[in-house]
Amino acid sequence: MQLRPLTLDDKSLFDNYASRMQTRLSSYAFTPLYIWQDHFQFYWTSLNDYFSVFAKQGSDYFMPILPIPCAVNKPTYIETVHETYQFMLESNRNPQIARIENAPERLLPVFKDEGFTAIGKETEYVYSSYDLSELRGDRYKQQRNAYNAFKTQFPTVKSEPYHVMDSKACFELYEYWRKSRTEKYDDPIYQAMLEDSQTAHHNGITYAEELGLIGRVIRINGRLCAYTFGYPLNSEIFCILFEITDLNIRGLAQFIFREFCRELKTSYNWINTMDDSGLENLKRVKLAYHPKRLLPTYNIFLK
Secondary structure, X not given: OOOEXXXXXHHXXXXXXXXXXXXXOOOOOOHHHXXXXXXXXXXXXXXXXXXXXXXXXXXXXXXXXXOEOOOOOOHHHHHHHHHHHHHHHHHOOOHHHOOEEEEEHHHHHHHHHOOEEEEEEEEEEEEEHHHHHHOOOHHHHHHHHHHHHXXXXXXXXXXXXXXXXXXXXXXXXXXXXHHHHHHHOOOHXXXXXXXXXXXXXXXXXXXXXXXXXXXXXXXXXXXXXXXXXXXXOOOOEEEEEEXXXXXXXXXXXXXXHHHHHHHHOOOOOEEEOOOOOOXXXXXXXXXXXXXXXXXXXXXXXXX
């Protein structure tokens, strides 16, 4: 099997394959793969007219997503899944590393019949863009109060489009945010996640235009104190990829999130805020916004 390095030049080809399927999962896009290029070597191949992505760490491969487009009703697709998995088994020094990540729950019965087992990975959160933009009713009282408190203190502050000249200020804000998180939480796993995420944010912001990211920033007294970025998954769903704010400013997080959703609701019915990375505090925040759908994802392995 001939593998090619996955580069920015391959985005249009990836997007062409991805456009031939309907999915709600944020991982089936080019951007959330590419931003992790500092941690994995990504490769791709086209087999039986399906686009397969491999991630290599050290000497071992795994697949971060299923071959696309996912067409489990076609024998050639099932054949492709088996061929790509067999390639990993034959190539890896440690065959146990071989796996396919981010399989949607609805496809698990098909893969079970093909000899695969599944282990839960993460859960993604999908919301009504209208609900997030309006924040109506008692269930959004806390978020609405925080938003109003920010508006009262900073009545003239607005959400502004991200420009490339903002990149340095965004990097500095992330470092400031990371240090404050590190000081508050001494869990070494969490701190390692913060280090890893820093490079992902750096790559996303650096290549925002090439990746098709849409970004918004908040400035207070001339200082950039919040940013958020996301990408369209399809015509119905927009994914929020990043959001970083100065945690010392009450209501800032609620403000930038609501303002972004207000813009997005004119074009997208649904907002996917991705998973919670297994962090209980992030899970509580995402549940407090009352998702309409919870989308569990799974890693699948051959028995």
